[in-house]
Amino acid sequence: MTHAENRYYVPHDSHWPAVGAVGLLFLMVGVSFWLNGSSPGFWVMLAGLAVVVFMVAGWFHDVIGESVGGMYNQQVDMSFRMGMFWFIFSEVMFFAAFFGALFYARNMAVPWLGGESNNFFTNLLLWEGYEGSWPSNGPGNVGGEYEVMAPFGLPLINTAILLTSSITVTIAHHALQHGKRGLLYVFLAATFLLGYVFVFLQAEEYIHAYQEMNLKLTSGIYGSTFFMLTGFHGLHVTVGAIMLTVIWLRAIRGHFSPRQHFAFEAAAWYWHFVDVVWMGLYVFVYWM
Amino acid sequence: MTSAVIDAHLSEEHHGPAKGIRRWLYTTNHKDIGSMYLVFSLVMFLVGGSMALVIRSELFTPGLQFVDPAFFNQMTTMHALIMVFGAVMPAFVGLANWMVPLMIGAPDMALPRMNNWSFWILPVAFGMLGSTLFMDGGAPASGWTMYPPLVLQTGDAFPFLIFSVHLMGLSSIMGAINVIVTIINMRAPDMTLLKMPMFVWTWLITAYLLIAVMPVLAGAVTMLLTDQFFGTSFFLAAGGGDPVMFQHIFWFFGHPEVYIMILPAFGVVSEIIPTFSRKPLFGHDSMVYAASSIAFLSFIVWAHHMFTTGMPLTGQLFFMFATMLIAVPTGVKVFNWVGTMWRGAMTFETPMLFALAFVVLFTIGGFSGLMLAIAPADIQYHDSYFVVAHFHYVLVPGAVFGIMAGVYYWMPKWTGRMYDERLGQIHFWLSTIFVNLTFFPMHFVGLAGMPRRIPDYSTQFADFNSVASIGAIGYGVSQLLFVYIVVKCVRRQGETATDMVWDHPKGLEWTVPSPAPYHTFDTPPRVTEGATFH
Numbered sequence A: 001m002t003h004a005e006n007r008y009y010v011p012h013d014s015h016w017p018a019v020g021a022v023g024l025l026f027l028m029v030g031v032s033f034w035l036n037g038s039s040p041g042f043w044v045m046l047a048g049l050a051v052v053v054f055m056v057a058g059w060f061h062d063v064i065g066e067s068v069g070g071m072y073n074q075q076v077d078m079s080f081r082m083g084m085f086w087f088i089f090s091e092v093m094f095f096a097a098f099f100g101a102l103f104y105a106r107n108m109a110v111p112w113l114g115g116e117s118n119n120f121f122t123n124l125l126l127w128e129g130y131e132g133s134w135p136s137n138g139p140g141n142v143g144g145e146y147e148v149m150a151p152f153g154l155p156l157i158n159t160a161i162l163l164t165s166s167i168t169v170t171i172a173h174h175a176l177q178h179g180k181r182g183l184l185y186v187f188l189a190a191t192f193l194l195g196y197v198f199v200f201l202q203a204e205e206y207i208h209a210y211q212e213m214n215l216k217l218t219s220g221i222y223g224s225t226f227f228m229l230t231g232f233h234g235l236h237v238t239v240g241a242i243m244l245t246v247i248w249l250r251a252i253r254g255h256f257s258p259r260q261h262f263a264f265e266a267a268a269w270y271w272h273f274v275d276v277v278w279m280g281l282y283v284f285v286y287w288m
Numbered sequence B: 001m002t003s004a005v006i007d008a009h010l011s012e013e014h015h016g017p018a019k020g021i022r023r024w025l026y027t028t029n030h031k032d033i034g035s036m037y038l039v040f041s042l043v044m045f046l047v048g049g050s051m052a053l054v055i056r057s058e059l060f061t062p063g064l065q066f067v068d069p070a071f072f073n074q075m076t077t078m079h080a081l082i083m084v085f086g087a088v089m090p091a092f093v094g095l096a097n098w099m100v101p102l103m104i105g106a107p108d109m110a111l112p113r114m115n116n117w118s119f120w121i122l123p124v125a126f127g128m129l130g131s132t133l134f135m136d137g138g139a140p141a142s143g144w145t146m147y148p149p150l151v152l153q154t155g156d157a158f159p160f161l162i163f164s165v166h167l168m169g170l171s172s173i174m175g176a177i178n179v180i181v182t183i184i185n186m187r188a189p190d191m192t193l194l195k196m197p198m199f200v201w202t203w204l205i206t207a208y209l210l211i212a213v214m215p216v217l218a219g220a221v222t223m224l225l226t227d228q229f230f231g232t233s234f235f236l237a238a239g240g241g242d243p244v245m246f247q248h249i250f251w252f253f254g255h256p257e258v259y260i261m262i263l264p265a266f267g268v269v270s271e272i273i274p275t276f277s278r279k280p281l282f283g284h285d286s287m288v289y290a291a292s293s294i295a296f297l298s299f300i301v302w303a304h305h306m307f308t309t310g311m312p313l314t315g316q317l318f319f320m321f322a323t324m325l326i327a328v329p330t331g332v333k334v335f336n337w338v339g340t341m342w343r344g345a346m347t348f349e350t351p352m353l354f355a356l357a358f359v360v361l362f363t364i365g366g367f368s369g370l371m372l373a374i375a376p377a378d379i380q381y382h383d384s385y386f387v388v389a390h391f392h393y394v395l396v397p398g399a400v401f402g403i404m405a406g407v408y409y410w411m412p413k414w415t416g417r418m419y420d421e422r423l424g425q426i427h428f429w430l431s432t433i434f435v436n437l438t439f440f441p442m443h444f445v446g447l448a449g450m451p452r453r454i455p456d457y458s459t460q461f462a463d464f465n466s467v468a469s470i471g472a473i474g475y476g477v478s479q480l481l482f483v484y485i486v487v488k489c490v491r492r493q494g495e496t497a498t499d500m501v502w503d504h505p506k507g508l509e510w511t512v513p514s515p516a517p518y519h520t521f522d523t524p525p526r527v528t529e530g531a532t533f534h
């Protein structure tokens, strides 16, 4: 692999993208049929999901093999870094849409239904007596009376957990850079374990909300924004924790050198991104 | 020339293309993938065009004749979705795939496997979308903007619509990441950012816009999905939500989207006009700054699509003035194109004809856009045929002519054959005459009050509408000539193209042989002063 130094590695033909496209076809068609009330769609969806998971595993297997085989030079490494950066940026914008919905609902839609700005008659004729104040499940009291999620207690513990995990992943990174493998294994494991604990506590919180607070996805705009924002975030924490787990397994097998460890860094960036989104959530969804 | 010597046979790593269908399914080659994008786009262009002809046939005379109103609405919706996401965007991605590595001296796109995946998601997305035509309740009929609550009345097609939009977004985001990484990381060593050709520059900005706004669209349609199936209240006033909120989120995506569809066309035209004027591009750097300003401004003007929704006066004023501000960098661009031609030794081959028509006709679309930006005037124009005239001027003789110009310009490099110049010019004149016949009368009926998206109209609009319909059919049929010209080139009929193709065009793409070999720039070329415009 002498020319790996100077030549950009362009991979051979790969069947994984085509497999991925077929997987997405089954996944998306399946979930569409299922939502339309046809139950076999559920199984088609699962089959599609299985194909997608198989594709991701196979694709990464190839990439890891090439990486370990020394096919990638600095420039390829840089492509991966930039690709990951822009992928995270796209994720930020996805969350931005839901944060935007939250801000719009809080500061515009709800006050306007309460008659603010030029909406006096909207309030008088359509929603008389509704005071547009946040949090709200709307003038129609959609979903019935509910309790608001308090910012202290579980959410605060979860904040502490995620912040701690951001520190542990940084320690793990430094350990990797200085060749302290034992420290790396411990702190990387601590990071994803904290992630799983976070997801577990979040599930507890949801159960509590549904069973005791009557706070549901269907509780008007407050319930919608609360569960969609925290739900998508929880999904990302899960994905990030799985990524870190895979990195941990790879590290134990001896992958990653103090100088070359892009996959570790990608997962760590993703983890920090998930952390930052949580800070936004904690402030704007729970606290304010 | 020598910098592009291809050592395909010297390297065991490089073999030619695989045989048969596997080549296209599994390929990681930017030229193969670019070709697939372009062919896919052409097919979608013809499918979406047929739908437009259904619309124009129905509107040929007043009254209801061919289709029932529900199907008419399905046609307007599907026509738009197919043209925007299936024809225009993939065509530009195809051009980027082919040309960006050639123009910056890269061996391929930065992430070749993901490149293949971006493409193959598209047939899945449009297969899903197309299948809705045969479903209970028919295809989506809410308009491509998918406003709730109307879109929530879609039948079985609804989840298919949402998920096909998700897939298109996924494809675009991955395609854009690839373009951006390629441009930033894969340039030949001497090619500094300000030495980059304009097409590469405009695509860099476009890719940034795509990554910034496609996820927002995904968020918007996800909210539609959960409102429909999981009981959320994002767009339900009783629950504290607001249907107008969808419009805000949608247009936060939608306005940058129009620049996503036009900036690469600016790039193509900025390549072609210098070549056929035999002069460097006038004000190259100011073109870069203008395109960047347009991209920035495109994020803060979205509510000009919503002047009639009852937004506060301050909002109307802000969005009006911000929108008008875009005329300044756009004016810089038009000025620079004209400045490039000034005292140039001009010739008028087909690519140049399309580029010139682009400058004139896109500008007409730009001016009607300025009229629409005036909030008080827009209250009359809104949802009338004037709007239809406006965005078709920027999209057909704008974006589509830009694509056509690019295809004629680079096709000899792709196929190694010159297209038939006489037929190309006939195609140009037919397209230009018919496109104006189709869309210019729409300004008049729109100003006189004819609403869009309605299958019937008052008899006073009859004459202009039949003219528009004749124009549309003429334009549609003329495109078959384009298909013929392309097929002829691809089948290696016609004169052999030289490596340079045109009269000393600048840019690295002209230093490789025609047709461009399967692998180019295995080792980065040297960017000499003579090869670029700077």
Ligand SMILES: [Cu+2]
Pocket: B254, B255, B258, B301, B302, B304, B305
């Ligand atoms: Cu706009």
